[in-house]
Amino acid sequence: MKRFLVTCDPGLEDIAEEEIRKKLKAKVKRFFNFQGKLLVDLKSSKKLFALHSLHHIIELKKTFFLRKKTLDELYEKIKRTNIDELEKADSFRVTSKRFGQHSFTSIQIQNICGKALQEKYKKKVDLKNFDVNIRIDVVGNLCFVGIQHTRESLYKRFKKSFNHPAAIKSTIAYGMLCLAGIKKGNTLLDPMCGSGTIPLEAASLFKDKIRIVAGDINKEYVKGAEENAKLNGLEKFIEFKMIDATKLEKYFEKAEKVDRIVTNPPYGIKIGKRKNLRKLYRNFLVSASKILSDSGRMVVINLRAEMFRIAVIRTKLFKVIHERVVESGGLYPHIFVLEKI
Ligand SMILES: C[S@@+](CC[C@H](N)C(=O)[O-])C[C@H]1O[C@@H](n2cnc3c(N)ncnc32)[C@H](O)[C@@H]1O
Structure with a gap:
């Protein structure tokens, strides 16, 4: 079983939850403190693509807390994160969204995490023709690391x-x-x-x-x-x-x-x-x-x-x-x- 972090329109989480439960009979978890995200346990992401309420599908690899909420801490933690898919890939990119108060931007998250993963896996960063899109979201002091399965948002x-x-x-x-x-x-x-x-x-x-x-x-x-x-x-x-x-x-x-x-x-x-x-x-x-x-x-x-x-x-x-x-x-x-x- 894999865990997916799926995104939806903030304010419509209940609609997304019901669609997942009804159509896929999957386990869904809602967050109480932040919007537009749900956790879903499923064997594969395939059926999620057919849903009407979702934007992005991210296969979750790791979740951790940022105690100091600094870029240095994020860099160190990403360096210690194992992403097997990066062993087989030729190229990757990092996409990030940030919610809450931080002393850094989402572009800085992308840069520092891209650097950490490039040093660890020695793979090329390619923003357009990437094999793997690593999604790193920082929400308050929580960090979600995963592989984004969607290229464009599914609302398109x-x-x-x-x-x-x-x-x-x-x-x-x-x-x-x-x-x-x-x-x-x-x-x-x-x-x-x-x-x-x-x-x-x-x-x-x-x-x-x-x-x-x-x-x-x-x-x-x-x-x-x-x-x-x-x-x-x-x-x-x-x-x-x-x-x-x-x-x-x-x-x-x-x-x-x-x-x-x-x-x-x-x-x-x-x-x-x-x-x-x-x-x-x-x-x-x-x-x-x-x-x-x-x-x-x-x-x-x-x-x-x-x-x-x-x-x-x-x-x-x-x-x-x-x-x-x-x-x-x-x-x-x-x-x-x-x-x-
Ligand atoms: C916000 S847009 C709708 C956009 C649409 N939901 C979409 O996704 O493309 C509002 C529309 O109302 C139309 N509209 C304005 N007054 C109208 C009226 N009296 N009768 C019918 N349509 C009207 C405008 O021409 C405009 O296309």
């Missing part, structure tokens, strides 16, 4: 010919879809789909078991999202249309209720005007309540948490049944789960 699983400037990670889309509690036969709508991350994720999970409708007010984005779906062989599972999320009742017949809305409205970082954003959130909520079935559910990710929460309270149409913060690229958007009042 979809091929995209159209990249939206404000796209979310597919792992976050997966988390939102889990929180939506989608059932077979449901109609799912993302009316502000951008490059299509949420509908693509939904199509890869549910295929034809549900109806997926995706739209955006920007014609170019709808075209781009459809292209992305085609590139991934998922276009047959998604209906694309130009949609104004503030007039949703225009696109759905009265009898044609939507069961789940999962979406990522603009945060206003690029659009600007707060007044317009406030109006968009309010009108979207009013319109969404008209097409969502009474037992329906809406999952929204939004960086403007306060503004969105006020819109929910003032429109008096939905109640927040769950709210959490996730970390994404240094930003901390909130995920809201809403049900009709």
Whole structure:
């Protein structure tokens, strides 16, 4: 049995834990004092690659404490760490992430650990064409040493010919879809789909078991999202249309209720005007309540948490049944789960 340190979106550890437990029936351990990491015991890393909630997979070789939290101590401890895979390799690189207060940077960790391992194993450092990627994370005074099995983060699983400037990670889309509690036969709508991350994720999970409708007010984005779906062989599972999320009742017949809305409205970082954003959130909520079935559910990710929460309270149409913060690229958007009042 091997021990893997897997990384996920900070704030979605419970989603990753459940996916691992359900799909792989593996033992999972959560950390209480730091986010975005889990420990999994498995014979091989192979099945972890097929999961939807993970970023990186690291086969753990050693964990130790840094009592003095200095680079000299780290250098000495790495020199005493045995990594058999480096005996057989021609080249290696060191990748590092650092969390907490330290007197050194992650680049310095990479340099000092690279030096220690090069002196010990006499192998070439190659940052691009390496045989083995040694991952060394320092979290507070804890150090994790392992072999990173993933080259690129697994959240980049979809091929995209159209990249939206404000796209979310597919792992976050997966988390939102889990929180939506989608059932077979449901109609799912993302009316502000951008490059299509949420509908693509939904199509890869549910295929034809549900109806997926995706739209955006920007014609170019709808075209781009459809292209992305085609590139991934998922276009047959998604209906694309130009949609104004503030007039949703225009696109759905009265009898044609939507069961789940999962979406990522603009945060206003690029659009600007707060007044317009406030109006968009309010009108979207009013319109969404008209097409969502009474037992329906809406999952929204939004960086403007306060503004969105006020819109929910003032429109008096939905109640927040769950709210959490996730970390994404240094930003901390909130995920809201809403049900009709
Ligand atoms: C944050 S982006 C969505 C990004 C998307 N989740 C992705 O991963 O690519 C928000 C999108 O909302 C769209 N939008 C803004 N106002 C809209 C409206 N009234 N109706 C529909 N879409 C709208 C924008 O064109 C933009 O593509």
